[in-house]
Amino acid sequence: MFAFLLVLHAIIAAALVTVILMQKSEGGGLGMGGSPSGLMSARGAADFLTRATSVLAVAFVSMAVILAVFAATRQTATVDTSLARRPGTAAAPPIRPTQPVQADDAPFAGAAGAAAADGTAPVAPADNGAVPLAR
Incomplete structure (x- = not known):
């Protein structure tokens, strides 16, 4: 249901953009100018x-409110816990190189x-865990 309403909302948005772009600029879309006779005259259009x-x-705004209500009341069935730490386990210590780095x-x-x-520069870990490149 939510996906259907979302697609319908996208169609309404595209139609709204199309209708707005079809109107004349300079106030022509508000009924100014043109002859008043006929539906397909400038004024009728x-x-x-x-x-x-x-x-x-109105349809766009009401559909946005309906979608917001649906999104707020939807219940998520599962939560991804693949990256959660297990209680009692510590984080891994940072890896520090022990081999000398070539200059x-x-x-x-x-x-x-x-x-x-x-041609080698000894590498020693700094106090903050940063490794200097060369001395």
């Missing part, structure tokens, strides 16, 4: 488009982070 806009706007592999080492004579 403007009156029809104005009425159609009003009806579609050529450190993209931000620069001149201030000159490597040792053998």
Whole structure:
């Protein structure tokens, strides 16, 4: 039922946009200008488009309220608990590298982070858990 009403709401929205874009700009859609004779004259078409806009706007707003009520009263049957932690389990500690990093592999080492004579820069974990690139 909800999916049907949602599709109907989308159709009403598309029809409303179409009717609004069909109207003349410069106030022509409000019945200004044109000859008053006949349904398909400029004035007759403007009156029809104005009425159609009003009806579609009321239908759009009322359908939005109905969909909001349905969405608020819907009950969800299941909750995804696949990412929930089990009680009593601690988070895994962060992984810290123990191997030295090559100076050529450190993209931000620069001149201030000159490597040792053998081309390696020792890596030691900082106090906040961040790993410096080179010393």
